[in-house]
Amino acid sequence: MITRALVGDAYTPVNANEVAYLPQALIEIDSSGRIDRVTPAADPSYAARLKAAEVQHLVEHLPADQVIWPGFVDLHVHAPQWPQAGLALDKPLAAWLNDYTFPLEAKYDDLAFAKRVYHELVHELLSQGTTTVLFFGTIHTAANLELARQCMQQGLRAAIGRVAMDNPDQTPDYYRDASAGEAVAATERFIHQLKELGAENPLAPLPVITPRFVPSCSDEALAGLGRLAHQYDLPIQTHVSESNWEHQYAIDRFGMHDAAVLDHFGLLTEKAVLAHGTQLAPKDQALLRERGSALAHCPISNAYFGNGVLPVQELLAAGNQVGLGTDISGGYSPSLYDNLRHAVALSQVRNDGVTTQDAGTAGSRISMTTAFYLATLGGAKALHLPVGQVQAGCLADLQVVSDRFTRPAESPQDRFERLMYQTTARELRQVIVHGETVIDHAG
Numbered sequence: 001m002i003t004r005a006l007v008g009d010a011y012t013p014v015n016a017n018e019v020a021y022l023p024q025a026l027i028e029i030d031s032s033g034r035i036d037r038v039t040p041a042a043d044p045s046y047a048a049r050l051k052a053a054e055v056q057h058l059v060e061h062l063p064a065d066q067v068i069w070p071g072f073v074d075l076h077v078h079a080p081q082w083p084q085a086g087l088a089l090d091k092p093l094a095a096w097l098n099d100y101t102f103p104l105e106a107k108y109d110d111l112a113f114a115k116r117v118y119h120e121l122v123h124e125l126l127s128q129g130t131t132t133v134l135f136f137g138t139i140h141t142a143a144n145l146e147l148a149r150q151c152m153q154q155g156l157r158a159a160i161g162r163v164a165m166d167n168p169d170q171t172p173d174y175y176r177d178a179s180a181g182e183a184v185a186a187t188e189r190f191i192h193q194l195k196e197l198g199a200e201n202p203l204a205p206l207p208v209i210t211p212r213f214v215p216s217c218s219d220e221a222l223a224g225l226g227r228l229a230h231q232y233d234l235p236i237q238t239h240v241s242e243s244n245w246e247h248q249y250a251i252d253r254f255g256m257h258d259a260a261v262l263d264h265f266g267l268l269t270e271k272a273v274l275a276h277g278t279q280l281a282p283k284d285q286a287l288l289r290e291r292g293s294a295l296a297h298c299p300i301s302n303a304y305f306g307n308g309v310l311p312v313q314e315l316l317a318a319g320n321q322v323g324l325g326t327d328i329s330g331g332y333s334p335s336l337y338d339n340l341r342h343a344v345a346l347s348q349v350r351n352d353g354v355t356t357q358d359a360g361t362a363g364s365r366i367s368m369t370t371a372f373y374l375a376t377l378g379g380a381k382a383l384h385l386p387v388g389q390v391q392a393g394c395l396a397d398l399q400v401v402s403d404r405f406t407r408p409a410e411s412p413q414d415r416f417e418r419l420m421y422q423t424t425a426r427e428l429r430q431v432i433v434h435g436e437t438v439i440d441h442a443g
């Protein structure tokens with residue numbers, strides 16, 4: 001049954017190189033939260049379908065200065081780090097973790113603190129046009145469940161991982177799983193508790209197996225988490241070859257690259273999403289391709305901690321799955337708009353090099369169309385979710401954005417690119433998740 005219909009100019013990704021423009025499309029949404037049908041204005045059935053929906057008072061005609069595109073998919077958010085977004089980004093990764101991040105994450109054994117932060121963060125992400133998020137939580141199950149509650153209450157689609165970290169050499173004694181057995185058992189308990197909490201809720205967050213990264217975990221924990229991922233057929237998230245230090249750490253400890261270590265422990269599956277990957281060698285990239293594991297490109301964070309720029313264009317051309325992440329708080333911004341702009345800019349730097357002596361890497365540049373793909377369909381594919389497109393059969397997770405400027409002679413593609421550069425939370429008129437408006441500045 002159709003419950004709602006929008007009429008307006010829409011844009012949707014087709015693939016990494018193409019965005020479709022649908023002028024005055026009729027977008028019909030059904031009671032299961034899905035897009036039932038998208039009818040272009042030129043379609044012969046358009047007038048009759050529009051009339052039928054209008055008779056039932058289901059139609060919302062968007063003003064001419066508003067456009068629709070899919071809600072964004074953020075593939076990498078550390079929820080507990082929101083209070084420190086923008087802090088200490090001049091420190092190296094290991095110091096940033098030990099001196100800032102671990103002390104902050106340890107505070108989430110205080111449920112009142114968790115509730116305050118997670119309420120604010122979920123609202124903020126929705127306000128930025130993000131409708132699906134892959135979250136790292138902390139080691140605290142109650143706080144992670146509170147994050148899930150906030151997502152369901154405020155209407156954010158989410159997948160949430162209870163972070164596992166038990167290696168005494170690389171984690172502080174005040175913030176660590178007591179043993180490998182506890183890291184695995186607590187993860188398994190979280191899977192069940194989250195499933196119970198979300199029962200019957202269409203926005204029930206999915207549990208995610210979450211070894212923090214190779215340095216934080218013992219061999220036994222990595223192996224146990226790999227077993228759990230297979231037993232419950234769940235997504236996996238972790239970091240991979242994210243900096244020179246971390247990449248070298250895996251080589252020193254295992255005599256292998258990070259990606260091969262994850263594969264050894266059964267953690268490279270087609271449901272795995274790996275953050276960063278700036279230091280992946282060609283053979284690691286090929287392994288990810290073979291396994292169908294996706295990369296979460298986090299351009300802002302990489303500028304601080306990555307010691308390099310991910311070769312997004314080359315990876316996409318080779319057939320790797322890639323989406324986009326804010327990496328709060330390795331990245332300071334909760335906005336995927338900011339991140340897709342940085343993705344384009346960094347790719348240009350990679351292409352051209354940083355000095356006249358440095359020839360750069362030709363063929364590295366990505367277009368805004370590709371960055372839009374990363375923030376929508378790329379992320380959706382990584383999570384195997386039917387979101388990220390304005391298309392029949394997709395879940396109705398959408399953004400309605402206002403264009404503050406009138407440019408009558410502009411082509412649809414030029415308007416799309418300008419809006420991708422100019423849109424901020426201020427321009428968002430509505431954010432729709434599962435067919436319901438969850439952020440409403442329409443009035």
Ligand SMILES: O=c1[nH]c(=O)c2nc[nH]c2[nH]1
Binds near residue numbers: 097
């Ligand atoms: O950007 C990052 N943020 C983190 O919290 C983290 N932990 C391990 N590696 C990390 N990288």
